[in-house]
Amino acid sequence: MAPPELLALLVALLLIIHLLTKNRKLSKRLPPGSLGIPIIGQSLGLLRAMRTNTGEEWIQKRINKYGPISKLSLFGLPAVFLTGPAANKFIFSSDSLAPKQTQSMSRIIGARNMLELTGKDHKRVRGAVSYFLKAEVLRKSLGKIDEEIRHHLRTNWLGHNQVKVMPSMKSLTFNIICSTLFGMERGARREVLVQEFTKVMAGLWSVPINLPFTNFNKSLKATRRIRKVLTKVLDEKRCALKRGECSSDEDLITYLLSLGADNGEALTEDEILDNAVLVMIGGYDTTSILLTFIARQLANDPAI
Structure with missing residues (x-):
């Protein structure tokens, strides 16, 4: 049997995961993909690809699996992955989209930096x-x-x-x-x-x-x-x-x-x-x- 301390830790971990995921009600209109583990999401995989200079392969695998539009979670925030000329045109020409940095960047740089302002x-x-x-x-x-x-x-x-x-x-x-x-x-x-x-x-x-x-x-x-x-x-x-x-x-x-x-x-x-x-x-x-x-x-x- 597992030691009582290890069992208590496992129960606490499961409780935390439950609390983090119980309110994550996803709309049926969202694109395909997974938000992954709460907070962490796909962050570790992306960081690993950046460190090993395999970012293009990481992107291509995602496109092959989900298509040019998919949902994911990066650095604590839900996100939508888009690729292709049409997606770039939409992002950079749409007035309805407000700039949003990752939580880590926003908290480290400060909330009043121009990338956070609208x-x-x-x-x-x-x-x-x-x-x-x-x-x-x-x-x-x-x-x-x-x-x-x-x-x-x-x-x-x-x-x-x-x-x-x-x-x-x-x-x-x-x-x-x-x-x-x-x-x-x-x-x-x-x-x-x-x-x-x-x-x-x-x-x-x-x-x-x-x-x-x-x-x-x-x-x-x-x-x-x-x-x-x-x-x-x-x-x-x-x-x-x-x-x-x-x-x-x-x-x-x-x-x-x-x-x-x-x-x-x-x-x-x-x-x-x-x-x-x-x-x-x-x-x-x-x-x-x-x-x-x-x-x-x-x-x-x-x-x-």
């Missing part, structure tokens, strides 16, 4: 952030970017027989983000930020189970620490603006702080912090991966 709020926040990211505005930061690149090459490339390009490009991208978007100089504050940011990225695509040993829990704690650092930066920038010691377009945070409330463009502190974290995450992987592939292309084809 209507006027979305337009206001997106307009503010995208203005600073325009080429003519970023052109003013070329001096900062140039200095970051030169310092990075002197420190991490010159005199090295071998360089691991991907980690190097991630470090460079992060330092450029700190310099141009946050106006943060090299030093201890950046070091703290990069350590916490690594933990954030590890839990961004995870099942939102907030237990001490999970990546999601570690990511939430890391985000709170990042927000503390950025809050101090925000307070310093606000004081510098009041004293006239910096211009409104010196960096992203300064610009967002300078937006006036008289024309309805002002952002709250939560909106500034949430979208600062969003921009940091959005620019980190995409830019560093692109730079890595450029370096690979240059290395493999000297003629280029």
Whole structure:
């Protein structure tokens, strides 16, 4: 017979599963497919495919089994899987669809980031952030970017027989983000930020189970620490603006702080912090991966 402790644990587990599934009444109009295990759903299978670079096979298996439209559960939320040109056109051109991120992303980045907002709020926040990211505005930061690149090459490339390009490009991208978007100089504050940011990225695509040993829990704690650092930066920038010691377009945070409330463009502190974290995450992987592939292309084809 099973030990009493094991039996009690099994009963508790069955009770939890029952409570989680008893209200999951599915409409007959839903597409084929399964929502899987409560909370977890198909998340683990997708994450495994992403880690092993077999995402296309995972998608094709799903299409072969259920067709181009199916239901599933990802990262704690029910979802609909669609594929094909018609589905893409429907998603990106339909005004009835509101943007929705996974629970893990929403809770880690913050509820006031532009990916979670709709209507006027979305337009206001997106307009503010995208203005600073325009080429003519970023052109003013070329001096900062140039200095970051030169310092990075002197420190991490010159005199090295071998360089691991991907980690190097991630470090460079992060330092450029700190310099141009946050106006943060090299030093201890950046070091703290990069350590916490690594933990954030590890839990961004995870099942939102907030237990001490999970990546999601570690990511939430890391985000709170990042927000503390950025809050101090925000307070310093606000004081510098009041004293006239910096211009409104010196960096992203300064610009967002300078937006006036008289024309309805002002952002709250939560909106500034949430979208600062969003921009940091959005620019980190995409830019560093692109730079890595450029370096690979240059290395493999000297003629280029």
